[in-house]
Amino acid sequence: MRKPRKLRSRKAGLPPGSLVHIGEIKTPESGITLLDFGPDGLVETRLAQIHDLAGYHQQHVHLWANIYGLREGDDLAGIGSAFELHPLLLEDILNTNQRQKAESYGDYLYLVLHRYEVAEAPACLVQDQISLVIGRGRLLCFQERPSKTFEPIRERLRKAQDGLRAAGMDMLAYSLIDSVVDSYFGVIEQLDERAERLEAEILGGPGPGVLEQIHQFRRCVSHLRRNLYPLRELLGGLHREHARFFGSDIQLYLRDVYDHTVHIVESLDDLRELATSLLDVHLTTSSQRLNLELRTLTVVATIFMPATLIAGIFGMNFHTMPWLREPRGFLYATGLMLAIAAVMVLLFWRRR
């Protein structure tokens, strides 16, 4: 929702596969960490430049390269030719404004995933794109900025407890996808809290900024929900078109992740309906207050106008007027005022 620094329209007319960076640059530095592992061991390396990845000599069966903060000038084409990646795939890695999707290029599977963080207003959600390239015993993971999302998995690899090292590349890929999907639960819990705060405020008597908050909240939820359809489709596709990249034992786990996305979509449907309902309630509350305000005004006018008229009548300068000379005239007049006011109040009381 923030304005991206580099617009998508920059690319119109360029030949396909042009490596142009699109989207906001979210971190000033970039970094590459390698986890070179197999059933028999694990080596962890840091590379200075993306260029070095092409020349890296792999020691174990599996290589997980984690790259963040990539930008236009970097030698992505070098890796492309070293790893035999398709130009369109490289182009998509640099474009951080993409839909979530799964595409297979020969013996590589290419996944685009989004991770969200809830921010304070006005932007509400910060989106990070994660590109996964899986194939030939390698997993390249491109991120927009460093994050802690995959740290537990790295830890599990280092400790070699639960057989993740010995399991295939597909188990690692599943674990990464699962981490990203699980991170949505946290986002939804935060949105849930925000919704409850908004609800309490509106039903209690809404302040001036509430309207904008509902509006932003609704945008947030709608945007997130719309972005989950491609994710669900993606995960459904891993069963079908891209099933060959995953062992049959992993399929069971993928079904589980798929179920989670369905659950998340349903939670978002709940939230979205809640947001719409809140706006309706806000509008009706607003109209009810108008009623209250107007009633006050009507009651005041109905009580004071007749009394003022009576005072005006006895303030007229006619030579011959009733009551004026009587000693109790003033009492009669004020009594009349009070009587009319009492009748009016009684009438209002009865009507409601």
Added chain:
Amino acid sequence: MRKPRKLRSRKAGLPPGSLVHIGEIKTPESGITLLDFGPDGLVETRLAQIHDLAGYHQQHVHLWANIYGLREGDDLAGIGSAFELHPLLLEDILNTNQRQKAESYGDYLYLVLHRYEVAEAPACLVQDQISLVIGRGRLLCFQERPSKTFEPIRERLRKAQDGLRAAGMDMLAYSLIDSVVDSYFGVIEQLDERAERLEAEILGGPGPGVLEQIHQFRRCVSHLRRNLYPLRELLGGLHREHARFFGSDIQLYLRDVYDHTVHIVESLDDLRELATSLLDVHLTTSSQRLNLELRTLTVVATIFMPATLIAGIFGMNFHTMPWLREPRGFLYATGLMLAIAAVMVLLFWRRR
């Protein structure tokens, strides 16, 4: 809708199959009852701990274990290995924030069902998750807290009247599912009553708390309705993917239960539309009252303002003024006031 004590996000990054309890804990104690039965007899046992279930020696053909109030520290993994249950299945049993679903793990069928109770505002609906594991002559039933829903079935087993003992495990499973689905009818009847009360209140003249009640009612119905889609899907799936767990005679009964869910969804659609309509009616009623209020004010102002002006005019201190010295001047003036007021009232009368 209540805030769960243990959030779903606790699990992000953990390896699949981690036994972490998610959701609110709804009962302080836990309990296990066993019904060990066959065509020739029935033994009813109570176990102290979930641990004992793994070591229980089955005497008849069928075993129905009813477990409630399970929590994280309990030895679920023990049962898992004794009964050869998949780690993902065990993980799902502990997570009480799930969608309703049917999954087959080899020769086990795993069902997640929800039972609802209508509570007073604000939470409106209390949800209990029921996990059924069916297979190899055993039916494990995990509940969040003890309830009377399955008591009639236990009674039928004890009395051995209608052949439920002699029938297969699938007939028992069907009976449990049918009980849960039938309990929705009671929920809908209660919601129906609430809707009628709300409707009467709104059309008669809504009080201050009605708006919140409509809002809560709408949330309730929407939530319930959204939760029924997975249930319907689940029951449809028992015909297709999981048909091997049910005999062909039971299929006819399952079709009947499926029909009930469709009926329930339609009732909820009716209720949901009613809730939306009620909010519209409330808003329009509100606007109509505003009209009435404003009309009162206008009538009052239109009658008293001219009269007050006339009184003001004859209260001016000019030396030469008409009528002032005439004996009937006062009558003329008040007559004029009454005449103008009468004309105004007449005009208002005619316009409407």
Added chain:
Amino acid sequence: MRKPRKLRSRKAGLPPGSLVHIGEIKTPESGITLLDFGPDGLVETRLAQIHDLAGYHQQHVHLWANIYGLREGDDLAGIGSAFELHPLLLEDILNTNQRQKAESYGDYLYLVLHRYEVAEAPACLVQDQISLVIGRGRLLCFQERPSKTFEPIRERLRKAQDGLRAAGMDMLAYSLIDSVVDSYFGVIEQLDERAERLEAEILGGPGPGVLEQIHQFRRCVSHLRRNLYPLRELLGGLHREHARFFGSDIQLYLRDVYDHTVHIVESLDDLRELATSLLDVHLTTSSQRLNLELRTLTVVATIFMPATLIAGIFGMNFHTMPWLREPRGFLYATGLMLAIAAVMVLLFWRRR
């Protein structure tokens, strides 16, 4: 929509096939008429009790039994065993709160149809359930109360003009279904009239009860429309799953009835959209009247307030004041009042 006397929740936990009556009882007496006919003749009989039907000896090829006002104590189980009907089928006949559906039980086809009558507010629609059991040369027709809907068909059978006697059981079944579907056209025509009346009232100036009427009308149409989806599905199913119960010549007629339901659904869509539009128009009308009311008030206040101020000014008791002693002072003052009022009126005139 009326509150049924016997609630659906009574049945929760009972074994399947329990004969419990659910729904309102709509007629105090019950009755059974038999039409025993074939190409060569027709015998019409009345039975005193449902019990007698089991023992009735059929004389011709076809038997059409028409039963209404059935209740819980009656010997439905007797017919069930005489005619070899499935327990679930018997259970459904007694439950008059069902969806419209077609189900085949071996060589019996079971249909549930709804017939509607438009009632006065508040219930709006009265629903009667018609259960048809077709098979083995017999057609059992269970109704909630006696009606004239099938009278023309009985007449056609008695007169033996158009070959209905000689035609098979499927032609009779089609004729009954067609009668029920055609009765919807009458319902829609009545709703159409009501809509036109409502429309005229709202556009002409809505009275106080209109809002409730729109609300009821919308509920009515929504309910009816939702109930037609199962009917359409049912009729579509007669072509496909249950095609074996109907000859190929009857299929053409069934396609025609199917077309009618589609037409009815579309008419209801029109009516539903009209109802929504009417509420919108009502709300906007309401808002427009508010405008008119407020304008009156503003004009009145704008004309009389300045004049009252002027009168007040010349009513002040200062010793030295202009115009007071002049003979034409009063004329000047009233002239000033009129001038200001004229300017105000002119300004209002111009603005609109």
Added chain:
Amino acid sequence: MRKPRKLRSRKAGLPPGSLVHIGEIKTPESGITLLDFGPDGLVETRLAQIHDLAGYHQQHVHLWANIYGLREGDDLAGIGSAFELHPLLLEDILNTNQRQKAESYGDYLYLVLHRYEVAEAPACLVQDQISLVIGRGRLLCFQERPSKTFEPIRERLRKAQDGLRAAGMDMLAYSLIDSVVDSYFGVIEQLDERAERLEAEILGGPGPGVLEQIHQFRRCVSHLRRNLYPLRELLGGLHREHARFFGSDIQLYLRDVYDHTVHIVESLDDLRELATSLLDVHLTTSSQRLNLELRTLTVVATIFMPATLIAGIFGMNFHTMPWLREPRGFLYATGLMLAIAAVMVLLFWRRR
């Protein structure tokens, strides 16, 4: 939308194929024109009665009979038996309240099409039903009243320029369908104009009748749009189920007509959304005017009330009061009034 003279419910209970006229009768006289043509010539005849059609001796390969203004007493059954038409088909021809549809009866194809004309309010759209019976070298075209829609096609047949005479019956049928579909473009252009007029009026300042016009316009567009779905379906069906009635060269043309209907539906979607948007805008405009009105009232009250109070204060009859005896007292008082009014105006100015 006009009330049909003969209601659909008249037919409930009648045997299928009963020739009962349903719908409004739109022309007092009826007429039959025949175009008997082939590659070698064309004969144009007028028949006095529908009865004569059964006995007409066909001279060329193709016969196009155009019948309008048919009613109940006419000998439709005679044509039915002469041309071997199915009773249901004859029944449908007399029922002018039907959906658009395509049905094949043996070697006849039966089409029901609707042609629309835009009328002035309130009815908005006038619908004519066109029934086409195509087969065995004959095309029967039943219309509710005479029209110019098919005149260009008749002209092309008479002039024998573009090979329409030599082309098969399917080309003629296509030409008729194409004429009807093309006539929708004219309807949409007229509705477009009406929408633009409405839009200009609402944004410029809506008059009293605008609300009803939006309401009617929305009904119009919705009705037309809903009626186009069957038409699209019908045209899609000509490719599939009824493909045998059209040569493969005509299929290409039918695809073109199909495309037109899709285009028309999209235009109607645009118009429908526009109508909804206009009502929203109208409501908001209404609310904005209320604001303006109220602001005027508030400003007037805020300026004159304090001044009137001051005048009232100096009109009190206390013996000892400040300023009263001073020569400049009056100036002080009126100065005070002006000062307060100025401050008030300033405050209002600043707030907005």
Added chain:
Amino acid sequence: MRKPRKLRSRKAGLPPGSLVHIGEIKTPESGITLLDFGPDGLVETRLAQIHDLAGYHQQHVHLWANIYGLREGDDLAGIGSAFELHPLLLEDILNTNQRQKAESYGDYLYLVLHRYEVAEAPACLVQDQISLVIGRGRLLCFQERPSKTFEPIRERLRKAQDGLRAAGMDMLAYSLIDSVVDSYFGVIEQLDERAERLEAEILGGPGPGVLEQIHQFRRCVSHLRRNLYPLRELLGGLHREHARFFGSDIQLYLRDVYDHTVHIVESLDDLRELATSLLDVHLTTSSQRLNLELRTLTVVATIFMPATLIAGIFGMNFHTMPWLREPRGFLYATGLMLAIAAVMVLLFWRRR
């Protein structure tokens, strides 16, 4: 959205394939540029008239003819017969009011694409139709007016860098389609900016013209979104029905373009929901201001009315009245006024 000069209804009744120009004429002059190229070279020619194209002698393998500003009198039929194009195809080229679509006529593929430019209000979007005829080594591109959209592709052909010359006709066709689809990103970015401006204005305090702007914006987005469904369908069709026109290597690129359209549709969904939300917010804001306005009025009335009454009471002319003769009477009276005003202000303060 602008009124086309030549209406679609002009064509009703004409034989298929009639070359009638429909739609607005957007440029006064017309022009034809030819790029005659192959792996071994490129010749660029300008033709004076469309007539010359029929006689042009092709020198290389591929010919790309770019024609803009075509109109009715031009010799399109000549090219039709020279290139053996179907009459319906020629008819569609002249009709610039079409849906986006892909159709294959024998060995020609015919594409209709739309390019948009964002204009200032009221028209908002200017639409240009691009017709592509691809086949037999030729690509005819008909545009409504000259544009820069395809200039980068022409440049790539001239420079012969990236193998576009050597690649087949399908690569060129893909490049053109890609350019058009990419141009939508620019449109969306401009709409995004407009939405942000509108949002800021509404939340800050909407001026008088905002309502019309939201209305236009919503129309714009809806129209564009509706027009993208055919585009998506078209691109999906290039994979399926029209796959034979594209090599298998190009299919991968087409999948990429397809993905872009899905992305664009989702962005438009976001924008559309935003527009709806903005109108809701605007309405609620409007209602909130009404509240504020009314509160001001009520406060003013409640403070001044009682004071005016007191002044009126002491202005009455009774002979016997309290306080009048007391020296401090005036102070008492004004003190009372102030006290009541203070109480009123306090009450208002407390209520909110």
